[in-house]
Amino acid sequence: MSVPLLLADGLSKRFSGATAVDAVSFVVESGQIVGLIGPNGAGKTTLFNLLSGVLRPDSGRLIIRDRDVTGLPPHRLARLGLVRTFQLARELDRLTVLENVLLAARHHAGERLLGALCRPRATAADEGRLVARAREVLSLVSLSAHESKPAAALSGGQKKLLELARCLMAEADIILLDEIAAGVAPHLVEKIGQLVIRLNRDHGKTFVIIEHNIGFIRSLASRVVVMASGRVLAEGSFTHVAANRTVIESYLGQAA
Amino acid sequence: MDAYLVAILTVAGVYVVLALALNLQFGLTGLINFGVVGFFGIGAYASGIATETLGLPFVGGLMVAILAGGVTGVGVALLSLRLSGDFLAIVTLGFAETARLVFNNEDWLTGGPRGFIIRTRPVMSGLSRDVTAWAVLGLVAAAALITFLVLRRLADAPYGRILRAIREDDLVPSTLGKNVFVYRLQVFVVGSAAMAAAGSLYAHYVQTITPDNFTTPVAILVWMAVIVGGAGNMLGSVLGALLVTVLYEGSRFVTAGISVLDAEQISALRFILIGTVLILTIRFRPMGILPESQRRASASVPPTTP
Ligand SMILES: Nc1ncnc2c1ncn2[C@@H]1O[C@H](COP(=O)(O)OP(=O)(O)O)[C@@H](O)[C@H]1O
Numbered sequence: 229m230s231v232p233l234l235l236a237d238g239l240s241k242r243f244s245g246a247t248a249v250d251a252v253s254f255v256v257e258s259g260q261i262v263g264l265i266g267p268n269g270a271g272k273t274t275l276f277n278l279l280s281g282v283l284r285p286d287s288g289r290l291i292i293r294d295r296d297v298t299g300l301p302p303h304r305l306a307r308l309g310l311v312r313t314f315q316l317a318r319e320l321d322r323l324t325v326l327e328n329v330l331l332a333a334r335h336h337a338g339e340r341l342l343g344a345l346c347r348p349r350a351t352a353a354d355e356g357r358l359v360a361r362a363r364e365v366l367s368l369v370s371l372s373a374h375e376s377k378p379a380a381a382l383s384g385g386q387k388k389l390l391e392l393a394r395c396l397m398a399e400a401d402i403i404l405l406d407e408i409a410a411g412v413a414p415h416l417v418e419k420i421g422q423l424v425i426r427l428n429r430d431h432g433k434t435f436v437i438i439e440h441n442i443g444f445i446r447s448l449a450s451r452v453v454v455m456a457s458g459r460v461l462a463e464g465s466f467t468h469v470a471a472n473r474t475v476i477e478s479y480l481g482q483a484a
Numbered sequence: 485m486d487a488y489l490v491a492i493l494t495v496a497g498v499y500v501v502l503a504l505a506l507n508l509q510f511g512l513t514g515l516i517n518f519g520v521v522g523f524f525g526i527g528a529y530a531s532g533i534a535t536e537t538l539g540l541p542f543v544g545g546l547m548v549a550i551l552a553g554g555v556t557g558v559g560v561a562l563l564s565l566r567l568s569g570d571f572l573a574i575v576t577l578g579f580a581e582t583a584r585l586v587f588n589n590e591d592w593l594t595g596g597p598r599g600f601i602i603r604t605r606p607v608m609s610g611l612s613r614d615v616t617a618w619a620v621l622g623l624v625a626a627a628a629l630i631t632f633l634v635l636r637r638l639a640d641a642p643y644g645r646i647l648r649a650i651r652e653d654d655l656v657p658s659t660l661g662k663n664v665f666v667y668r669l670q671v672f673v674v675g676s677a678a679m680a681a682a683g684s685l686y687a688h689y690v691q692t693i694t695p696d697n698f699t700t701p702v703a704i705l706v707w708m709a710v711i712v713g714g715a716g717n718m719l720g721s722v723l724g725a726l727l728v729t730v731l732y733e734g735s736r737f738v739t740a741g742i743s744v745l746d747a748e749q750i751s752a753l754r755f756i757l758i759g760t761v762l763i764l765t766i767r768f769r770p771m772g773i774l775p776e777s778q779r780r781a782s783a784s785v786p787p788t789t790p
């Protein structure tokens with residue numbers, strides 16, 4: 229049995245009294261695509277904030293590849309190979325689409341103070357290589373035509389695709405997608421699905437996907453975790469959780 | 485009149501350095517530094533003390549000023565721990581006031597309100613008065629040019645891209661693996677050191693500094709220069725600083741002709757003039773005279789796709 233890639237152990241987060249995430253434990257194995265579903269307010273986004281270091285848990289531990297990373301800041305977790313998208317797209321309005329993607333590059337000589345000042349050749353070489361890669365990534369999400377526009381000019385759906393593009397640029401192993409398909413045109417949703425499958429199959433990327441589009445989850449996720457009121461309600465294969473009475477009740481009771 | 489022009493341009497050059505430094509901190513990175521005048525003053529006094537009290541040459545004074553500005557920058561930055569928005573603004577404001585009180589009250593070191601006399605000139609001695617004035621202007625202009633070239637290089641580099649990202653939304657670069665605190669700290673310290681260098685140049689130019697040289701109006705002019713010129717654009721800051729100082733210093737002559745006003749009213753009138761320029765700029769060019777440009781290094785990499 230190999231070590232799990234990501235392990236949440238009793239993670240909890242309270243906001244002024246209300247418990248948004250309540251002792252959540254689960255395991256993500258390397259190479260899995262895990263679907264995270266549950267009604268609005270279930271605590272899914274808050275859980276992503278805990279997993280990505282944006283929020284510190286009040287209690288519980290977060291383990292990545294056998295290493296306790298509880299309480300590490302987001303940039304440290306990103307360097308360990310975990311990146312995420314935001315439910316409300318956080319594009320950088322006054323940077324171009326290409327720059328938004330380039331920002332996710334790792335190991336760039338020109339991103340250091342002294343590199344930028346004293347190593348123009350290394351900076352230019354890295355920039356050339358990374359711009360080429362950023363353009364590949366942009367073409368994967370059908371944003372090539374928009375590369376020199378300010379990100380503010382993109383539509384809501386395109387901003388979601390830009391979020392995905394940044395994750396792909398970051399060379400991460402674990403990618404957390406928060407409602408990536410919401411507001412995206414149907415043919416692009418299909419394309420995102422195929423992309424996730426290809427990255428998972430060919431490049432061994434691991435995904436955790438929050439999504440309300442049940443068809444999207446059904447077609448992608450090998451395992452589904454259901455949350456409600458901050459707790460894990462059920463987990464297992466899609467058919468397994470879909471047959472679970474409490475899941476159906478909590479889901480249909482609130483979402484419908 | 486020639487001498488006045490040289491004098492105005494020399495002061496303008498000092499303001500160019502200040503505006504460029506603030507543009508790095510605020511225009512590019514979004515750090516609100518209301519303590520510009522504190523770093524400016526620390527550089528001036530540190531340089532003066534190094535050359536007069538310790539007997540170092542001008543270059544030594546300049547180095548001590550840069551070091552003092554940088555070290556103070558680290559201190560102020562760590563005080564406002566994560567350098568987040570409003571808190572940094574308040575801490576820097578308090579810092580500038582504290583610095584001024586120190587200049588005023590530590591007579592043994594700074595000469596207090598009577599002022600601190602600096603005899604060390606930044607250029608070789610024995611030149612005529614005119615030539616010295618021109619040489620000092622040349623030195624200040626060279627310093628401004630170097631500051632401009634270095635900071636523009638930073639701004640155009642991938643480094644500058646991260647600074648702009650931090651300004652727009654610091655959570656994004658942070659979740660993409662960039663240590664936002666380190667970038668903010670570097671920018672704050674580099675900017676503070678440059679402001680202190682400007683203080684050194686200024687001190688050796690005017691030759692007598694008093695705490696009154698380092699009060700809020702100076703900081704207001706620098707902020708106006710950055711905003712009028714175009715926050716985020718280094719050339720804009722050069723232009724803004726030149727415009728603001730020429731207007732402010734130049735208006736001395738115009739208002740001097742209005743004999744019905746006393747000195748304080750005239751000073752207020754000059755600020756009203758500058759304020760009007762600021763309001764007009766924001767009204768008609770909200771991003772400044774030269775807005776932050778879109779053309780940057782990444783765009784110059786040619787497309788690989790046919
Ligand atoms: N920053 C916050 N401050 C206070 N309450 C919050 C905050 N973030 C989320 N919550 C609350 O936590 C609960 C879970 O929210 P969220 O994690 O966004 O759910 P989901 O993503 O499953 O819809 C909600 O009741 C929400 O109002």
Ligand SMILES: [Mg+2]
Nearest residue numbers: 272273274315
């Ligand atoms: Mg959510």
